[in-house]
Amino acid sequence: MNKERREFIRKTGLGVLAGICASSAFMPAFSLEETVLPAWDEKPVPGKIRWGMLIDTRKCLNECSECVAKCHFVHNVPDFGNRKDEVKWIWKSSYEHVFPTSTQQFRTSDVLQRSFLALCNHCAEAPCTRACPTEATFRRWDGIVSMDYHRCIGCRFCMAACPYGSRSFNWRDPREGIKLASVDYPTREQGVVEKCNFCSDRLVRGLIPACAESCPQKALTFGDLNDPKSDIRVLLESNNTMQRKPELGTKPSVFYII
Amino acid sequence: MRINKTILTIGLPALLMFALLAFFRQSGNAVESPKAPPAPVTVDSTRCIAQTEYMRANHMKVLHEWRNSSVREGNRVYTSPNGSRFQKSLNTCLGCHSTNRLFCFNCHMYANVRPKCWNCHLSPMETP
Numbered sequence: 417m418n419k420e421r422r423e424f425i426r427k428t429g430l431g432v433l434a435g436i437c438a439s440s441a442f443m444p445a446f447s448l449e450e451t452v453l454p455a456w457d458e459k460p461v462p463g464k465i466r467w468g469m470l471i472d473t474r475k476c477l478n479e480c481s482e483c484v485a486k487c488h489f490v491h492n493v494p495d496f497g498n499r500k501d502e503v504k505w506i507w508k509s510s511y512e513h514v515f516p517t518s519t520q521q522f523r524t525s526d527v528l529q530r531s532f533l534a535l536c537n538h539c540a541e542a543p544c545t546r547a548c549p550t551e552a553t554f555r556r557w558d559g560i561v562s563m564d565y566h567r568c569i570g571c572r573f574c575m576a577a578c579p580y581g582s583r584s585f586n587w588r589d590p591r592e593g594i595k596l597a598s599v600d601y602p603t604r605e606q607g608v609v610e611k612c613n614f615c616s617d618r619l620v621r622g623l624i625p626a627c628a629e630s631c632p633q634k635a636l637t638f639g640d641l642n643d644p645k646s647d648i649r650v651l652l653e654s655n656n657t658m659q660r661k662p663e664l665g666t667k668p669s670v671f672y673i674i
Numbered sequence: 675m676r677i678n679k680t681i682l683t684i685g686l687p688a689l690l691m692f693a694l695l696a697f698f699r700q701s702g703n704a705v706e707s708p709k710a711p712p713a714p715v716t717v718d719s720t721r722c723i724a725q726t727e728y729m730r731a732n733h734m735k736v737l738h739e740w741r742n743s744s745v746r747e748g749n750r751v752y753t754s755p756n757g758s759r760f761q762k763s764l765n766t767c768l769g770c771h772s773t774n775r776l777f778c779f780n781c782h783m784y785a786n787v788r789p790k791c792w793n794c795h796l797s798p799m800e801t802p
Contacts, residue, residue: 427683435691605793
């Protein structure tokens with residue numbers, strides 16, 4: 417009796433083992449433990465995404481400034497009508513102003529007559545974030561160089577550090593210079609620096625940046641530089657592109673097709 | 675007879691195990707989380723995030739914490755102790771509280787406390 421019982425247990429065990437072996441042979445994925453991703457990522461993973469923009473200057477029309485108007489309306493950027501108090505997030509400029517250190521001589525007259533869009537480059541090695549003594553400006557988890565206006569003390573070190581002139585100081589109360597206010601975004605106050613935020617306010621709502629959305633020529637492509645299949649990476653793959661002042665090693669996230 | 679019994683004792687548990695694992699494998703597939711990004715929490719101003727007494731004493735701390743974690747860490751979802759989710763935004767509060775235009779000002783004027791919120795953000799008095 418005892419012996420038979422032992423035999424039975426031994427054989428049953430063998431059977432169980434055989435069952436596991438068979439199932440793992442038929443379903444190869446089963447031999448690996450499965451990890452279930454959390455349904456909700458409360459905190460984003462730093463460095464997973466790097467937002468970038470590609471500007472096709474061949475499509476950009478000289479007389480159009482739709483993107484500038486849309487951006488400045490959406491973000492309540494003031495306009496005082498003089499250069500001294502000027503605040504700008506995105507603007508148009510000539511070739512020699514946008515690429516002043518470009519060593520290439522004798523560019524075609526077509527290129528020299530074009531207007532080029534300039535905005536914050538959201539550099540991977542942003543000099544402004546190093547200059548800021550209060551960490552009011554910082555590089556976010558998704559590559560956007562962001563500003564926390566609450567912390568800005570108005571020292572303007574970041575303006576001196578930025579090689580692209582992308583930062584503006586509020587010499588006056590900006591609310592005086594806003595003709596048509598947008599209720600979706602706060603204004604700034606007198607005594608703080610401001611700049612393009614790559615529409616981080618629109619990104620959380622699942623929208624692309626206002627400039628890229630408003631462009632009638634679709635000259636602006638916005639996307640994730642870390643994703644090899646994104647539109648922007650596909651375009652970067654198939655075109656010759658340029659960055660502003662690449663020799664400074666700031667690694668801008670804004671690219672230009674000339 | 676003897677061989678039949680052996681086959682049965684080995685074969686039956688093997689078959690059972692196979693069926694069991696196959697079943698769990700399938701149900702595991704069904705549980706697998708979708709690859710699409712989670713839907714964002716919309717601004718919900720129908721409920722308060724905490725008791726009135728707590729908010730009366732600590733609203734500045736809550737707003738300070740919300741601002742720092744959402745702006746600097748990207749953690750935009752607040753989960754209250756009872757499990758409801760809110761978007762960490764001034765609009766979550768003002769969506770309902772701004773119906774009283776003097777909501778902030780009544781107390782702050784009485785206590786002579788002048789925070790700089792409305793230098794940039796739209797106050798309940800300014801919202802259309």
